[in-house]
Amino acid sequence: MSDDAILIHARIHMLATAEGGRSTPLIGGVPYRPNHHFCDAGDDRMCMGAIDLAEDESLAPGGTIERDILMRIWPELKGSIQPGQEWAIREGAKLVGHGMVIAVLESG
Template sequence: MRVAEMAGKKPDIEAEIRFLSVKESGGPGPYRSGLRTTHDLGHGGALSDAMHVFQDNDQVSPGGTVLSRMSFLVPEVEQGRLYNGFAFTVREGNRIIGHGRVTKVLNQDLQRR
């Protein structure tokens, strides 16, 4: 059973995530499917929490890239804003640990119109 199924929540987006290497000031990793982090999606400093479910691997090392299905804690905040190619940052506290790009909007309420 995948992490998202255990959580009982459908994913909102699919995104390609590249985690920063340790030399780039990324975290020590590895990062595992089920990771819950904050994300800067351009709300002027406000961050959005989401859970990641990695699609091809159960974990990724710093410097690695993974395809992730993400479920937002409060998806309504992103309503009508997201589109394929939308770029965002993945954060751990005040530190940026990765960069993401939306590859598919799965929750149509979030799709930019």
């Protein structure tokens, strides 16, 4: 694993459409790579990580899943991602969900 990556097990909750979230579900087999923000709202630095679903899975607005996610992170974040930490999931500037680290599985 490279130095700019961390593998985590996380709980992902997508906001309901009425809460400002997506209007369509995530569909299995289609890559979903939103922006992951571990910092304060005023900090524009983001991490990259795909939320992958199996072919027969979907995640509707308002739904919650647990998943392993390989995150590409910026160096200052290294070592600070810990179980219980929450982060924002965004599509551009739009908040569409939240994540919570359940476990750090591997850190490069």
